[in-house]
Amino acid sequence: MLDIWSWIDELPNSDEWDKSDSPPVLELASSGPSQESSTRSIQLMAERTSLSDTDASVTFTVCLQGFDLNNAQATLWVSDSCTLSSRTSPKPFLPLLLQLLQEIISRSPTAHNSTCPRSQLQKLKPDPVSWIMDSHSLESLSRFFNLVFLTRLFWLCACDAPSEVGSFYFHSLLAPNIEALSCKDVPVLRTFLVTVGVDAELCFMRALGYMLAKWLILNEMRVGLQTLTPAQNFGFSYATEAHGFWVLKGYSPVLGMRLTRSNCQSIHLPAIELKDSVLRYALAHQQLEAVIQFEYSVGFYDGFLQVNARVDNMRLHVAKLGFNESDDVDFADERHFPSRVRVWIGPEVGATYVAGVSLGRSTNNEEKEVEVQKTVKGSFRKSKAPRVKAAARTSTRTKTRNWRWEQDTEGNAAIFDAVFHDNVTGLEVATWKPVTGGGKLGHGSENRYIGSSRPLTKTGGLVFAGDEYGEGVGWRLSKEMEGSVLKWRIGGQVWVSYFPNEVKSSYFETRCVEWCDEVDLPLIPGKLCV
Numbered sequence: 001m002l003d004i005w006s007w008i009d010e011l012p013n014s015d016e017w018d019k020s021d022s023p024p025v026l027e028l029a030s031s032g033p034s035q036e037s038s039t040r041s042i043q044l045m046a047e048r049t050s051l052s053d054t055d056a057s058v059t060f061t062v063c064l065q066g067f068d069l070n071n072a073q074a075t076l077w078v079s080d081s082c083t084l085s086s087r088t089s090p091k092p093f094l095p096l097l098l099q100l101l102q103e104i105i106s107r108s109p110t111a112h113n114s115t116c117p118r119s120q121l122q123k124l125k126p127d128p129v130s131w132i133m134d135s136h137s138l139e140s141l142s143r144f145f146n147l148v149f150l151t152r153l154f155w156l157c158a159c160d161a162p163s164e165v166g167s168f169y170f171h172s173l174l175a176p177n178i179e180a181l182s183c184k185d186v187p188v189l190r191t192f193l194v195t196v197g198v199d200a201e202l203c204f205m206r207a208l209g210y211m212l213a214k215w216l217i218l219n220e221m222r223v224g225l226q227t228l229t230p231a232q233n234f235g236f237s238y239a240t241e242a243h244g245f246w247v248l249k250g251y252s253p254v255l256g257m258r259l260t261r262s263n264c265q266s267i268h269l270p271a272i273e274l275k276d277s278v279l280r281y282a283l284a285h286q287q288l289e290a291v292i293q294f295e296y297s298v299g300f301y302d303g304f305l306q307v308n309a310r311v312d313n314m315r316l317h318v319a320k321l322g323f324n325e326s327d328d329v330d331f332a333d334e335r336h337f338p339s340r341v342r343v344w345i346g347p348e349v350g351a352t353y354v355a356g357v358s359l360g361r362s363t364n365n366e367e368k369e370v371e372v373q374k375t376v377k378g379s380f381r382k383s384k385a386p387r388v389k390a391a392a393r394t395s396t397r398t399k400t401r402n403w404r405w406e407q408d409t410e411g412n413a414a415i416f417d418a419v420f421h422d423n424v425t426g427l428e429v430a431t432w433k434p435v436t437g438g439g440k441l442g443h444g445s446e447n448r449y450i451g452s453s454r455p456l457t458k459t460g461g462l463v464f465a466g467d468e469y470g471e472g473v474g475w476r477l478s479k480e481m482e483g484s485v486l487k488w489r490i491g492g493q494v495w496v497s498y499f500p501n502e503v504k505s506s507y508f509e510t511r512c513v514e515w516c517d518e519v520d521l522p523l524i525p526g527k528l529c530v
Contacts, residue, residue, distance in 0.1 A: 001146075001176075001177055001179065001180065002028065002146055002150075002177050002180070003142055003146070004026065004028075004044065004142075004145055004146055004149050005138070005141055005142040005145035005146070006138065006142055007024075007026050007044075008046070008060075008093055008096070008145075009093070009138065011024060011046055011058065011084070012084075013084055017048050017056060017084065023045050023046055023047045023048070024045070024046045025043050025044070025045050025046075026043065026044040026045075027041055027042075027043055028041075028042045028043060028044055028062075028153075028173055029041060029042045029168070029169070029172040029173035029176075030042075030172070031168070031172050038066045039065070039066050040064075040065065040066040040067060040168060040172075041064075041065045041066060042062065042063070042064060042065075042076075042153075042157070042168070042169070042172075042173060043062070043063045043064075043065060044060060044061070044062055044063075045060070045061045045062075045063055046058050046059075046060055046061075047059050047060075047061060048084075049081060056083075056084045057081040057082060057083050057084060058081070058082050058084055058092075059078060059079055059080075059081050059082075060078070060079040060082075060096060061075055061077065061078050061079070062075070062076045062077040062078075062153070062156065063075055063076065064076055064161070064165060067162070067164060067165060067168075076156050076157070076160075076161060076165075077152075077156050079095075079096055079099055080095055080096070080099050081095075082094075082095050082096055091130060091133055091134075094126060094129065094130055094133060097129055097133070097145065097148070098124055098126055098129055100148050100149060100152045101124055101129065101148060101192075101204070102123060102124050103152060103155075104148065104151050104152055104155070104204060104207045104208075105124070105200055105203040105204050105207065107155050107159075107207055108202075108203035108204065108206045108207040108210075109206055109207065109210045109321045109322055110202070110203060110206060124196060124200060128192075128195035128196055129192070129195075129196075131195070132144075132188060132191055132192055132195065135191070136187075136188050136191070140186075140187055140188050141188060143180065143186045143187075143188065144186050144188035144189060144192070146177070146180040147180055147181065147183070147186050147189065147208075150173070150174060150177060150180055150181065151207065151208055151211055153169060153173065154169065154174070154211040154214075155207075155211075157169035157173075158170070158211075158214065170214075170215070170218060174215065178215070181208075181211075181212060181215070181234060182234065183208075183234070183235075183236035184236065189236065189238075190238040192204075193205075193238065193249075194238070194240060202289075205236070205251045205287075205289070206287065206319060206321060209251060209253050209287040209319075209321055210285070210321045212234050212253045212256060213253045213254075213255060213284055213285050213286075213287070213321055216234070216253060216255035216256055216284065217255065217281070217284050220255060220284075234252065234253060234256035235250060235251060235252030235253075235256055235257070235513045235515065236250070236251050236252070237249060237250035237251070237515035237516075237517055238517060239490050239517035239518060239519045240519065241519040241520045241521070241522075244295060244296060244297065245293055245294065245295060245296075245312065246293070246294040246296055246309070246345065246488070246490055246519045247291065247292070247293050247294075248290075248291075248292040248293075248343075248490050248491070248492060248515065248517060248519075249290065249291055249292075250288070250289075250290040250292075250492070250494070250513070250515040251287060251288070251289055251290075252287065252288045252513040253284075253286070253287050253288075253321075254283065254284065254286045254287065254288065254318070254336055254496065254511060255284050256513070257288070257496065257511035257512055257513040258511060258512050258513065259509060259510075259511055260430075260495070260510050260511060260512050261430075261431070261432070261433050261497075261508070261509060261510035262508065262509035262510070263506065263507065263508060263509075275503075275505070276505055276506075276507050278331070279331055279334060279503060279505055279507065280507065282331040282334065283331075283334065283335070283336065283498060285320065285321045285322060286318050286319065286320055286321060286335060286336055287318070287319045287321055288316065288317075288318055288319075288336075288338075288494060288496055288513065289316075289317045289318075289319055290314075290315070290316050290317075290492070290494055290515075291313065291314070291315040292313075292314050292315075292343055292490075292492055293311075293312045293313040293314070293315075294309045294310065294311060294312060294345060294490070295309065295310050295312040295466075296308065296309040296310075296521070298521075298522075298523055300482065300525055303479055304355065304476050304477060304478065304479055305476070305477040305478070305479060305481060305482060305523060306474060306475070306476055306477070307474065307475045307477060307521065307523075308472050308473070308474045309345060309414070309472055309473055309474075310360075310466065310471070310472030310473070311343075311416060311464065311466065311472075312465070312466055313463070313464070313465055313466070314341060314343070314418075314462070314463070314464040315461070315462070315463050315464075316338040316341065316461055316462040316463075316494060317459070317460075317461040317462075318335050318336050318337065318338075318459075318460050318461065318496060320335065331503060333501050333502045334498075334500070334501055334502065334503060335460045335498070335501075336460070336496040336497065336498045336511070337456050337460045337461075337462075337496060337497060337498070338420070338456075338461070338462045338494060338495070338496055339419075339420045339429040339430040339495045339496060339497040339510060340417075340418065340419050340420060340428075340429075340430040340493075340494070340495040341416075341417070341418045341462075341464075341492065341493075341494055341495075342415065342416070342417045342418075342492060342493040342494075343415070343416045343417075343490075343491070343492040343493075344410065344413045344414065344415045344416070344489075344490070344491050344492070345413065345414055345416075345473075345488065345489070345490045345491075346411070346412045346413030346414055346475070346488065346489060347412050347413075347475070347486065347488060347489070348486070348487050348488070348489055348518075349411070349489070351412060351486075353477050353478040353480070353481050354412045354475050354476070354477055354478075355476040355477065355478065356475070356476050357409055357412050357413075357414055357473065357474070357475050358473065358474045358475075358476075359407045359408075359409065359414065359471075359473050360407065360471030360472045360473055360474075361405065361406070361407045361471040363406070364404065364405075364406070401421075401423065402420060402421060402422075402423050402455035403418050403419070403420055403421070403455065403464075404418070404419050404421055405417070405418050406418075406419070407471070407473065412475065413489070414473040418464065420455065423455075429497055429510075430495040430497060430510050431510075477523070481523050482523055482525070483523060483524060483525075484523050485520050485521065485522045485523070485524075486520070486521040486523065487518045487519075487520065487521070488518065488519050488520070488521040489516065489517070489518055489519075490516075490517055490518070490519055491514070491515055491516035491517065492514070492515055492516075493512060493513070493514045493515075494512070494513055495510055495511070495512045496510070496511055496512075497509070497510040497511075498510075
């Protein structure tokens with residue numbers, strides 16, 4: 001595993017770095033010579049630039065070696081200068097990290113019709129990044145820097161260099177260090193996203209999501225990657241507590257989600273028609289972005305504490321990771337859509353201070369309106385047996401909705417479950433499968449982005465607010481917990497499905513991702529009391 005930050009951190013100070021010294025070089029990736037080519041490598045070089053007898057600056061350069069016939073060294077990227085002096089610059093490499101982050105954000109494939117285009121995004125402020133460098137260990141910062149540097153190299157090698165350089169990057173640099181992209185092992189990433197603001201957060205996560213989408217496509221197509229472990233757990237989430245809100249945010253490339261239903265297991269098989277292959281390639285450039293927001297309050301009573309929570313907002317969006325509105329124009333309206341949301345919140349596992357949990361919604365017991373009409377027809381004639389005919393007709397009227405909300409518990413955790421049903425057939429979309437499920441989905445799910453009664457937004461997203469699901473839940477806690485700050489767990493599962501919308505195709509699939517995190521619950525009188 002690469003440790004780029006440690007190598008940078010161990011560079012000599014200005015008074016230890018002689019002008020005649022050869023530039024230190026870190027070999028990021030290399031391949032041995034073959035009959036067709038010589039040794040190829042990607043290198044990171046640190047070059048000293050003199051400023052004075054006591055101060056010096058260093059410039060970092062990414063170089064390519066062995067990619068041309070003359071085996072000459074080619075420069076791919078050059079950083080801004082960083083001043084080396086422990087007296088005047090306690091964090092000499094802050095400009096380097098800021099530059100890398102800013103360049104990643106500026107290359108973000110923001111969603112079409114975004115209200116925050118890259119050109120209007122302000123530059124990152126140095127203070128939050130400087131605080132991150134001060135407040136985390138060398139090991140934690142090293143993982144974050146590896147993630148940032150590999151992401152920046154993707155845009156350099158795969159987008160700004162010849163195709164052979166991009167292929168070399170995927171196979172010789174990214175593949176051996178793929179664990180660096182497991183965002184769950186990068187705790188500094190959470191701190192970074194919280195401190196830089198939501199606009200920069202979206203741009204950074206979409207840039208990262210685009211790179212992950214490309215990697216997952218190659219991994220699923222098995223293009224020279226047969227020896228690699230299948231990529232998993234590339235989703236990322238974090239939770240925060242502030243101002244009476246618990247917020248869980250999650251991101252996951254669609255191909256990084258677990259496949260639960262499909263009529264095809266690979267993105268590229270000889271049996272798939274060309275049009276379906278192009279469709280699936282377009283669908284792979286999508287990312288689920290979720291915001292799950294709870295409002296909570298704490299009540300202090302004689303003998304117990306009462307913690308109440310209610311769903312304030314659930315916002316699910318499937319972003320298209322593209323650069324032009326004309327990209328894949330034949331499949332502009334083809335995208336995954338949320339088909340089920342399962343969210344849970346409650347005390348940590350094994351907590352003994354909770355006396356009970358109370359739900360705020362009963363199991364749905366719909367009333368049915370039944371109309372009965374009876375018609376009696378008769379005729380009386382002069383006969384020994386008069387003839388009488390009778391007929392009865394019964395009709396039932398029910399109200400149907402696309403989304404069904406339910407509450408449940410598991411231990412002391414409260415569960416909120418929203419399931420998308422086809423309003424014509426009543427089938428559950430997330431578990432529907434033509435081969436075994438039978439039936440056909442009706443117009444409620446096929447025409448899901450158009451019309452006044454559509455169950456999703458025009459862009460295929462979903463928003464649940466307090467007016468849709470206002471019933472809360474409550475926990476009764478021991479009085480002894482007053483004055484403490486507890487850890488409350490919050491998590492969720494989201495299913496996204498795809499069925500053809502405007503194109504003729506038999507392809508369908510449903511995928512699922514799960515996130516789980518912890519938030520603070522302050523039981524302090526005077527703070528968020530009811």
